[in-house]
């Protein structure tokens with residue numbers, strides 16, 4: 270007998286779309302929105318979409334397609350969200366932000382005696398490949414015993430990720446990808462290579478990461494909210510930094526897609542005690558990096574999934590920002606968390622009980638924030 274996943278279902282009654290006269294109900298089932306507002310054909314009638322794909326968003330905002338969203342059309346991504354959510358662009362923007370702060374002489378760009386940023390050192394050292402190969406080699410030679418993690422820029426769920434600790438492995442990867450019959454020069458994938466955090470905080474001997482949610486309702490002025498609940502994703506195999514286990518992804522990658530065949534892969538987590546600490550970090554990131562580069566379209570809001578690893582010195586490291594965090598659930602608590610997350614997000618994005626309106630000043634009263642806390 271096949272075991273069926275419990276279905277997360279949220280039905281929200283929204284005001285009827287004034288133009289189409291229908292679509293008054295938004296129904297989200299697990300990861301899918303089952304009312305008809307998602308398909309591109311439905312864009313002209315769209316009144317509100319919580320879960321439009323990034324591809325559809327690209328088409329909505331592309332000059333070629335010629336769509337113009339009207340005042341009651343609100344969508345769940347900013348047009349150039351990828352500036353934050355693509356691994357390579359996120360790092361590029363952080364580097365640019367640091368340089369700007371340094372040039373301005375900002376106290377945020379202060380460094381310690383060893384030349385490390387005091388406040389801006391929150392992403393592991395990262396280079397783009399192949400573009401930054403020489404810079405990477407220079408850094409690698411400074412600490413030849415370090416481990417690095419290679420990640421394809423355009424993939425998710427742990428696909429295509431591997432760990433290396435020798436330069437010869439990169440050379441082999443480069444040779445193999447050049448000669449691969451599947452990859453021509455034009456389709457060759459860009460990768461990022463990041464210093465591997467090899468001293469993660471462990472619980473029960475296992476590595477884990479935190480998933481936090483951050484909602485941005487406008488970039489100019491910046492208004493962002495952090496969700497007080499999140500969860501931890503655990504590896505199913507006990508952690509070891511031993512190089513003999515570098516190929517064992519059950520030890521190193523916390524993605525649910527990788528670990529789902531193991532036991533108890535994720536646990537819900539109250540972030541109440543963490544919010545001041547994490548809030549500063551998230552605000553610094555969204556405010557400093559996101560604010561100047563993002564196109565602040567008034568029809569948009571976005572709920573990001575932040576992946577964070579804590580090391581054994583309790584320092585948080587930002588690993589990635591996801592534009593479409595999964596809304597599927599594997600346990601009853603997980604289901605409640607996602608249900609409330611969707612509900613609270615909708616309450617901030619759309620004025621309570623009213624027709625969506627992009628001219629709305631997006632400052633809802635405190636009572637409707639639910640588990641969100643304004644940063």
Ligand SMILES: Nc1ncnc2c1ncn2[C@@H]1O[C@H](COP(=O)(O)OP(=O)(O)OP(=O)(O)O)[C@@H](O)[C@H]1O
Nearest residue numbers: 393424425426427428463464465466522523524589
């Ligand atoms: N620098 C790092 N140090 C230690 N572990 C890392 C590092 N970067 C990534 N990882 C591990 O690898 C996993 C996958 O990395 P990442 O989230 O960047 O890739 P992804 O395939 O895009 O995943 P997702 O599906 O969450 O978007 C992380 O959840 C984390 O467990």
